[in-house]
Amino acid sequence: MRRSERERQARKTAYQMSKNGFWVPKDLSLDEYLAGVKSHPTIPEMLNYLSENHRDWEDESDLFRPSKDGVCEKCSVRTLNLDPTSELKSTSNTGFEGAEVHFSKFIADRFAVGKEPITLTLNLHREFVYQSWIEAAHLGHIREHMDEPGLAAIEAQPELNDGALHITLSFRAIDGSHRAALTYKEGKPFAVRVLTPVETLKSTFAIGTKKNPFFVGGYTEAAELLLEQMTRGEAGPNAPLK
Numbered sequence: 726m727r728r729s730e731r732e733r734q735a736r737k738t739a740y741q742m743s744k745n746g747f748w749v750p751k752d753l754s755l756d757e758y759l760a761g762v763k764s765h766p767t768i769p770e771m772l773n774y775l776s777e778n779h780r781d782w783e784d785e786s787d788l789f790r791p792s793k794d795g796v797c798e799k800c801s802v803r804t805l806n807l808d809p810t811s812e813l814k815s816t817s818n819t820g821f822e823g824a825e826v827h828f829s830k831f832i833a834d835r836f837a838v839g840k841e842p843i844t845l846t847l848n849l850h851r852e853f854v855y856q857s858w859i860e861a862a863h864l865g866h867i868r869e870h871m872d873e874p875g876l877a878a879i880e881a882q883p884e885l886n887d888g889a890l891h892i893t894l895s896f897r898a899i900d901g902s903h904r905a906a907l908t909y910k911e912g913k914p915f916a917v918r919v920l921t922p923v924e925t926l927k928s929t930f931a932i933g934t935k936k937n938p939f940f941v942g943g944y945t946e947a948a949e950l951l952l953e954q955m956t957r958g959e960a961g962p963n964a965p966l967k
């Protein structure tokens with residue numbers, strides 16, 4: 726196939742996907758995007774970079790949130806026995822033009838199996854806590870688990886800048902935010918298993934309320950329903966699934 730024909734096909738595919746509720750890269754085809762993500766530096770290099778170039782931490786006033794009516798929301802959500810495949814972890818503020826990114830904890834956990842935990846630098850430890858939704862009351866409920874490693878993801882977002890490929894790195898907290906907060910508060914180290922950018926991309930359930938063409942979990946009927954609920958603001962990190 727000629728290049729122009731390939732490009733025409735790629736544009737057509739992207740148009741169809743976006744019509745079906747998928748997020749699509751702006752100026753790269755899906756193959757080019759994935760190749761861009763794969764071209765990331767090594768994990769230690771990326772962690773080093775992210776530790777030096779962390780987010781703005783100015784507003785720490787509401788880092789630890791009070792529970793509604795004194796009832797720990799974290800613990801009450803757990804007792805609902807939700808389908809583990811529907812558990813999402815959402816973070817915002819970086820990449821994807823500020824859209825909230827929702828990870829499937831179920832998929833992320835699968836990728837994390839067998840990885841050696843890495844102790845976070847103080848900066849990344851703080852970053853992990855800062856981007857999470859921490860319920861103050863819950864800190865007292867997880868003390869016995871505080872030494873268990875968390876799960877972090879590194880996101881690499883390729884983009885064309887004046888024809889050159891540029892990668893934006895983001896550090897994402899997937900699991901263990903309360904353990905991280907408790908150890909942070911007490912000045913103890915915290916270790917995490919780290920997903921590579923490709924694993925991170927494949928664990929991403931939704932970008933904003935759009936489906937991710939690289940998500941390996943597949944979009945079942947239940948997943949589509951969840952996305953609809955998210956679109957209506959009925960489900961999300963601070964609005965437990967009904």
Ligand SMILES: [Zn+2]
Nearest residue numbers: 797800863866
């Ligand atoms: Zn609790």
